[in-house]
Amino acid sequence: MQIKDRTYVISGGASGLGKATAELLVENGASVVILDMSTESGEELVSKLGSTKAFFHETDVSSSSSIASAVKASLEFIKKTGHELGGVIPAAGVSLPAKIVDRNGEMCDMDQFDFVMNINVRGSVDLVRQFCPYWIKRQPEKEVDGGDAERGVIVLVASSAAFDGQPGQVAYSASKGAIASLTLPLTRDLARYGIRVVTIAPSLFESRMTSMMTQKVRDSLLRVMEFPLRPGQAHEFASLVKHSIENKMLNGTVVRLDGGMRMPSKM
Structure with missing residues (x-):
């Protein structure tokens, strides 16, 4: 899929991995729609990237009505x-660590x-x-090599x-x-429309989520790294998103982005 003159929608796009992705795609000629709960961060990023290339819409992805509002605003942009829709990158994510039952015998909170x-x-x-x-109704991107045309790419975010x-x-x-x-059933659902699905599964990356880790947890993860001996950087995630967009043979797969790291069972 072409990056230049296409629009990419990124949830969680105002910080961390999503922000780095938005910045790289705009650098390569794309327009981006940034969906996030943080209005301040979103508007700051639009100011940096330029209002002709970036658009922000406050969005709570746990609410269907909030997403519907975001979709409507995105299509207007x-x-x-x-610049037609080229991809959707749902990068919004949260983590609330809790054992199923703690040392005091208290169960985890289902809320x-x-x-x-x-x-x-x-x-x-x-x-x-x-x-x-909307996506399946628009004309697919024409191929210069005479191959099958595609309408876009979905890049999902899993984790190690x-x-x-x-x-x-x-x-x-x-x-x-x-x-x-x-990933695979979604790929099979959308293949007939020329929409690919790729999932990236990063390990420990520097982000807003991992910044809340205790030093004990961080040190335990650093000890089991292979190479490089450091957390991943946001631009390294963004570069794999870029490659996933551009490489048509990446489809229906989960790509681990972890430097050979395997998470330990104990801290």
């Missing part, structure tokens, strides 16, 4: 710029479990779902926790495992 699942799974699926009716989750990650691992598992 697309009509204004003339917190539901919150994580609603943002990470429901929010991702709902965002994709609500763009699809989907495969080797740590103690206290029942909710988070369940949510990211769901994203990994739905």
Whole structure:
């Protein structure tokens, strides 16, 4: 899929991995729609990228009505710029660590479990779902090599926790495992429309979420890294998003972005 003169919608796009992705795509000629709960951060990013290339809409991805409002506003921005929808990148995510039962015998809070699942799974699926009716009706991108034309790319965000989750990650691992598992059926649902699906599963990356880790947790993760011996950087995630957009043979797959790291079972 072409990046230049296409629009890419990024939830969680005002900070961390989503922000780095927005910046790289604009650098390569795209327009971006940034969906986030933080109005201050979103508007600051638009100011940096330019209002002709970036648009912000305050969005709660756990709410279907909020997503519907975001989709409507996004399509108005697309009509204004003339840059058709090229991709949807649901990068909004949360983690609320809690063991199923703690050392005092207290059970985990199911409201917190539901919150994580609603943002990470429901929010991702709902965002994709609500763009699809528009997406499948528009003309696909013409291919210069005479191959099959495509309409766009969905880049989902899982985590290494989907495969080797740590103690206290029942909710988070369940949510990211769901994203990994739905990659192939979503691919098969949308293949007839020329829409690809790629999921990226990063390990420890510098982000707003990981900045809240205790030093003990961070040190335990650094000890099991292979190479490089450091957390991933946001621009490294963004570069894989860029490649996923441009490489048509990436479809229906989950790509681990972890430097060979496997999460430890104990801190």
